[in-house]
Amino acid sequence: MVLPGLESTAAEEIEQSLGGEVKRSNDGYVVFRLPEIDASILHLRTAEDVFLLAWGTDSLTFRAVDLESIRQWTAREADWRTLLQIHHAIRPKPKGKPSYRLVAQMTGEHGYRRIDARDAMAEGLAGKLPPSWRHAEENASVEVWLTINGATAVCGLRLSDQSMRHRTYKDEHLRASLRPTLAAAMVRVAGARFGHVVLDPMCGAGTILAEQLEVGKGQISVWGGDIDASALAAAGSNLRRLGRTHLARWDATRLPLPDAGVDRIVSNPPFGKQLSSPEEIGPLYRAMLPEYDRVLRPGGRAVLLVSDVERLHDAARHVRWKRTQELRVRVLGQPAALTVWQKPGMG
Ligand SMILES: C[S@@+](CC[C@H](N)C(=O)[O-])C[C@H]1O[C@@H](n2cnc3c(N)ncnc32)[C@H](O)[C@@H]1O
Missing domain, CATH: 3.40.50.150 (Vaccinia Virus protein VP39)
Structure with a gap:
């Protein structure tokens, strides 16, 4: 995720500093692929946040049927086990019982509320995270974000924290x-x-x-x-x-x-x-x-x-x-x- 307007600058940094292959960029985000992911990804200077992409779409309909799509994409499109493994390799699990947090952001007029979209993502995630993990609003060890902007949505595991942008x-x-x-x-x-x-x-x-x-x-x-x-x-x-x-x-x-x-x-x-x-x-x-x-x-x-x-x-x-x-x-x-x-x- 980048400040809108900085997509091309961030894409260049991703290519030059990480050897990444930029797949697409739009309105505040850049999607890229790396041959190997390690903690150097957190050293990007022009990015606000970095995520492991679970799924993305450009074809939201703005109608309530999107909620079912969000549920299905979250359940079927992503290999959560692998994503969690990569996440743990970059951000070692803290001591104690891991916790998770679900975040949904939404801009544009949709026929459902942000909270409905978050619930749909939560339903899609059922059974994907270990049952012993507890939900936490503060300092969660894993954050799953859904960001909806018009017809576009991206869902991913957050790798960065506040210190990346601040x-x-x-x-x-x-x-x-x-x-x-x-x-x-x-x-x-x-x-x-x-x-x-x-x-x-x-x-x-x-x-x-x-x-x-x-x-x-x-x-x-x-x-x-x-x-x-x-x-x-x-x-x-x-x-x-x-x-x-x-x-x-x-x-x-x-x-x-x-x-x-x-x-x-x-x-x-x-x-x-x-x-x-x-x-x-x-x-x-x-x-x-x-x-x-x-x-x-x-x-x-x-x-x-x-x-x-x-x-x-x-x-x-x-x-x-x-x-x-x-x-x-x-x-x-x-x-x-x-x-x-x-x-x-x-x-
Ligand atoms: C928008 S701020 C710069 C913020 C800075 N980039 C930062 O991140 O903190 C503009 C600065 O210009 C300074 N300034 C305004 N007129 C000036 C002048 N004639 N000579 C030198 N500094 C001036 C102000 O005191 C202010 O600190």
């Missing part, structure tokens, strides 16, 4: 702090290589810098700053354990940095509604981009996540950057765009 480095949260999987996707499309310098001029609590440090293995220099002292303190505390970061308090429209010194800029400027007045966003972008252009080396790349994409395009007319990619995502319920820009090289 990470363990986030001690300090700020209100506008990014989802780590989105920051990971930005870092991925930025594609910094060993020896590069990566800059987030408006780093907030430092989520983008943290993701860059985690994949850079000490071989990429990470620089960040913010105008707000409390944001910088949060970034300092989140990043301390991850590696060396150069942090400074500054105004991103007047950076105390030399010309052409950074290879990548990866940043999430404030959204209009985070400013005292949304009208300030245009002037902020127009002041920010020439400064980013100055510090970015020729041939460098900028990845900017914004809500006001048209204003960003307006501002980009004043620098000679070329937009190479744009992914539509939602951030805190608002539409946003992950934009990728290339600065022309020398000559």
Whole structure:
């Protein structure tokens, strides 16, 4: 499961990092096959959650007959014994009697309730889980999820837990702090290589810098700053354990940095509604981009996540950057765009 909009980025990570074969991707999920499954699957950075797929369909009818299909698919389409074995190999069973939890999520108008779909899945599972297992709403050792979105449904055993999407480095949260999987996707499309310098001029609590440090293995220099002292303190505390970061308090429209010194800029400027007045966003972008252009080396790349994409395009007319990619995502319920820009090289 991925944040809608990040399917292609996650698919690429699955192929490159795990050697997976992507079968399909759609609206918030990517289905893939691995030659061998082990715990490395839990190290995917752009995924919110990872499941062993039991069954999937694109042909729900939205009518109550779907409940019978869900029951039958759950009973017949999946080899639960094998799935449970793989699950136990990756997530060893805790001591004591194992417990399980059934979760159903549903979006779109259907002629049945989410709870009916969950009951249908529970009926299909009858006899599939060991009888000694007890049902538990909290800290269950095994979770079976059914996710229904329009005519699509997927059912699977959850391999990940909360730490996959929340990470363990986030001690300090700020209100506008990014989802780590989105920051990971930005870092991925930025594609910094060993020896590069990566800059987030408006780093907030430092989520983008943290993701860059985690994949850079000490071989990429990470620089960040913010105008707000409390944001910088949060970034300092989140990043301390991850590696060396150069942090400074500054105004991103007047950076105390030399010309052409950074290879990548990866940043999430404030959204209009985070400013005292949304009208300030245009002037902020127009002041920010020439400064980013100055510090970015020729041939460098900028990845900017914004809500006001048209204003960003307006501002980009004043620098000679070329937009190479744009992914539509939602951030805190608002539409946003992950934009990728290339600065022309020398000559
Ligand atoms: C959306 S938040 C960034 C969140 C960050 N990516 C994170 O995950 O925590 C935008 C940040 O831009 C900072 N900011 C706004 N105007 C700025 C400016 N002119 N110079 C530097 N930082 C600025 C704000 O203080 C805020 O921390």
